[in-house]
Amino acid sequence: MSTTIAPDANRTRTATASDRTRAENSLARKLVAPAIVLMLLVTAFPMLRALYLSLFDYSLTAPDDREFVGFANYMTALTDSLFWRDTANTVMIMVVTVIFELVIGFAFAMVMHKVIFARGVIRTSILIPYGIITVVSGFAWQFAFSNSNGFVNGWLPFLSDDFNWFGEYPSSMIAIMVSEIWKTTPFMSLLLLAGLAQVSDDMLEAAKVDGATWWQRLWKVILPNMRAAIMVAVLFRALDAYRIFDNIFVMTAGANGTESISFLTYRQVIEQFQLGIGSALSVLLFLSVLLVAYLIVKLFRVDLASARQEG
Amino acid sequence: MRTWLNRLGMGAGFALILGWCLLPVFWIVSMSFKSQEAVTNGSPGFFPSEGGGAGWQNYIDVLQNEQFARAIINSIGISLIATVLSVTFATFTAYAVARLEFKGKKFVLTTALVIAMFPVVSLVGPLFDMWRTLGIYDTWLGLIIPYMSFTLPLAIWTLSAFFREIPWEMEQAAQVDGATAWQAFRRVIVPLAAPGVFTAAILTFFFAWNDFVFGISLTSTESARPIPAALSFFVGADPFNRPASLLAAGAVVATVPIVVLVLVFQRKIVAGLTAGAVKG
Numbered sequence: 001m002s003t004t005i006a007p008d009a010n011r012t013r014t015a016t017a018s019d020r021t022r023a024e025n026s027l028a029r030k031l032v033a034p035a036i037v038l039m040l041l042v043t044a045f046p047m048l049r050a051l052y053l054s055l056f057d058y059s060l061t062a063p064d065d066r067e068f069v070g071f072a073n074y075m076t077a078l079t080d081s082l083f084w085r086d087t088a089n090t091v092m093i094m095v096v097t098v099i100f101e102l103v104i105g106f107a108f109a110m111v112m113h114k115v116i117f118a119r120g121v122i123r124t125s126i127l128i129p130y131g132i133i134t135v136v137s138g139f140a141w142q143f144a145f146s147n148s149n150g151f152v153n154g155w156l157p158f159l160s161d162d163f164n165w166f167g168e169y170p171s172s173m174i175a176i177m178v179s180e181i182w183k184t185t186p187f188m189s190l191l192l193l194a195g196l197a198q199v200s201d202d203m204l205e206a207a208k209v210d211g212a213t214w215w216q217r218l219w220k221v222i223l224p225n226m227r228a229a230i231m232v233a234v235l236f237r238a239l240d241a242y243r244i245f246d247n248i249f250v251m252t253a254g255a256n257g258t259e260s261i262s263f264l265t266y267r268q269v270i271e272q273f274q275l276g277i278g279s280a281l282s283v284l285l286f287l288s289v290l291l292v293a294y295l296i297v298k299l300f301r302v303d304l305a306s307a308r309q310e311g
Numbered sequence: 312m313r314t315w316l317n318r319l320g321m322g323a324g325f326a327l328i329l330g331w332c333l334l335p336v337f338w339i340v341s342m343s344f345k346s347q348e349a350v351t352n353g354s355p356g357f358f359p360s361e362g363g364g365a366g367w368q369n370y371i372d373v374l375q376n377e378q379f380a381r382a383i384i385n386s387i388g389i390s391l392i393a394t395v396l397s398v399t400f401a402t403f404t405a406y407a408v409a410r411l412e413f414k415g416k417k418f419v420l421t422t423a424l425v426i427a428m429f430p431v432v433s434l435v436g437p438l439f440d441m442w443r444t445l446g447i448y449d450t451w452l453g454l455i456i457p458y459m460s461f462t463l464p465l466a467i468w469t470l471s472a473f474f475r476e477i478p479w480e481m482e483q484a485a486q487v488d489g490a491t492a493w494q495a496f497r498r499v500i501v502p503l504a505a506p507g508v509f510t511a512a513i514l515t516f517f518f519a520w521n522d523f524v525f526g527i528s529l530t531s532t533e534s535a536r537p538i539p540a541a542l543s544f545f546v547g548a549d550p551f552n553r554p555a556s557l558l559a560a561g562a563v564v565a566t567v568p569i570v571v572l573v574l575v576f577q578r579k580i581v582a583g584l585t586a587g588a589v590k591g
Contacts, residue, residue: 021412024411024412024413025413025414027407027411028407028411028413028415028416029413029415031403031404031406031407031411032403032404032407032408032413032415032419034400034403034404035400035401035403035404035419035463035467036404036419036422038400038456038459038460038463039422039423039426039460039463039464040422041456041460042434042438042456042457042459042460042461043426043429043434043460046434046437046438046441047433047434047437049437049440049441050433050434050436050437053436053437053440060440104331107324108324108328108331110324111321111324111325111327111328112328114321114324115321115324115325118325120577120578121329122325122328122329123577123578123581124573124574124577125328125329125332125333126328126332127573127577127580127581128332128333128336128569128570128573129332129335129336130517130584131517131566131569131570131572131573132336132566132569133520133521133523133538133539133542133562133565133566133569134521134523134539135523135539135542135543135562136339136539136542136562136565136566137335139339139542139558139559139562140335140336140338140339140342140559140562141335143338143339143342143555143559144335144338146555147355148350148353148354148355149342149345149350149353149354149355149555150355151338151355151356151357153355154355154356154357161355182331182335185331186332187584190581190584190585191584191585193585194585236427236428239428240428242430243430243431243432245432245523245524246523246524246539249523249527249543250543262430262432262524263432265432265433265435265436266432266435266524266528268436269435269436269439269528270435270436270439270527270528275436275440278436279436279437281433282432282433282434282435282436282437283433285430285432285433286429286430286433289428289429289430293428
């Protein structure tokens with residue numbers, strides 16, 4: 001990932017300062033080491049191992065028959081329509097949920113920003129979906145959409161009572177995305193609320209005096225001024241949505257072609273013990289997340305310094 | 312007229328937010344009071360039907376279920392240990408990031424950022440393999456380690472944002488006034504830093520409590536399986552007809568700790584979440 005930080009230009013080095021710098025450096029290294037080692041131990045090392053295993057035909061059901069096959073696993077995955085179907089599902093879920101979350105989350109943030117009464121009540125209720133286990137959210141919505149025990153069919157006038165949401169692809173995808181959007185919109189709205197708080201009231205007042213309509217103020221003053229907050233929120237949520245797994249596992253288990261790329265990888269490794277092809281899928285999943293991150297950062301010119309929390 | 316309209320709009324927005332956030336929660340609570348026979352025969356509607364209510368029976372059944380009780384203990388134990396360790400290491404790191412000038416600061420922050428976005432499922436295969444070799448597959452330790460690694464970024468961000476706001480000169484000021492170094496740290500810095508550490512701990516706990524991918528892949532028995540995984544594998548007597556209302560009761564029980572934390576600490580949680588995302 002490219003960085004957008006200018007190097008520390010104003011650091012002048014004198015003899016005494018360099019002693020201090022050295023001491024600070026060594027203390028900092030000791031403080032930082034445990035966290036860095038832990039983070040890399042569970043990510044970088046297994047990822048390298050996946051890279052290695054992906055070059056073998058390796059199944060845990062027959063571990064002794066491990067055989068070097070080069071890039072054959074990648075070829076298998078990339079020429080399989082299943083891989084592309086699941087990638088398309090994942091991208092679709094990512095795009096649709098992030099757009100909905102952004103719009104609804106922004107509306108929520110506006111209300112929270114303006115509302116003067118009962119702030120505690122709003123804050124508490126908005127945090128509940130954030131805190132709820134995704135699996136529980138998946139169950140709640142699965143039951144809600146169920147045609148034998150749910151309430152959704154009864155509440156929607158244009159649907160017959162026995163419509164089976166989980167019987168076909170489009171309605172299953174809608175159910176999955178509803179659960180995903182419900183759970184994560186509050187988080188989005190909190191991030192946007194923090195961004196909204198940084199838009200100066202003076203500027204809004206000035207725009208109002210100059211005769212700008214509400215719509216113009218929104219697009220010309222508010223949104224440009226909270227760009228950084230919006231972009232960081234989009235980046236985080238999009239990459240989180242790209243990993244979607246829990247909701248699909250609980251709600252459809254991949255039935256009717258609703259599988260995501262994470263689910264496919266999980267199925268190969270844990271259910272079918274195909275470590276070779278599973279590792280190849282792991283590497284592809286990792287690369288596709290990198291690609292998505294790169295595209296978002298480049299397309300929307302996200303300021304990574306603010307995402308990284310550099311002060 | 313305008314203010315009246317404005318107020319009406321705000322009231323509507325307020326009601327909409329509450330409905331959005333709480334309706335599914337009420338729904339799963341309502342579901343948990345439907346009797347199992349009613350659910351098997353089909354009982355559509357938001358509330359339990361006439362004669363289809365179960366009272367507290369589902370809750371009694373769930374709490375007496377040994378697998379479920381075991382999963383609660385696993386979840387609490389694993390999440391707490393992971394939280395304490397992760398926040399401790401994150402405190403060291405955040406102190407260095409917020410207060411010291413050192414080479415590699417950017418590396419630390421970039422690593423944290425990349426790991427926060429890491430597709431966890433891609434690690435499941437290699438970890439599954441490694442943990443079995445090391446003999447920590449299906450143990451508490453086997454889950455604590457990945458939970459720590461994946462909660463560290465969040466804890467580091469939250470804490471460094473908090474630590475940047477602390478007026479560290481007060482430590483020296485206290486020493487000038489005659490306090491020892493330890494006293495200055497204990498009486499001045501600890502009270503200032505504690506809220507941040509506490510917030511990071513709550514967010515870390517949420518994350519560990521919520522995890523599903525590691526929970527289902529790195530455990531195989533009830534000896535380490537946490538609640539989300541246990542809920543998803545809970546089939547009941549008839550595998551083709553999941554006991555929905557019993558599951559709902561289990562889901563409510565698993566949600567109670569989170570709701571209590573939110574109710575008590577909502578202000579701190581919001582501060583922590585937004586500190587981690589927008590430049591402070």
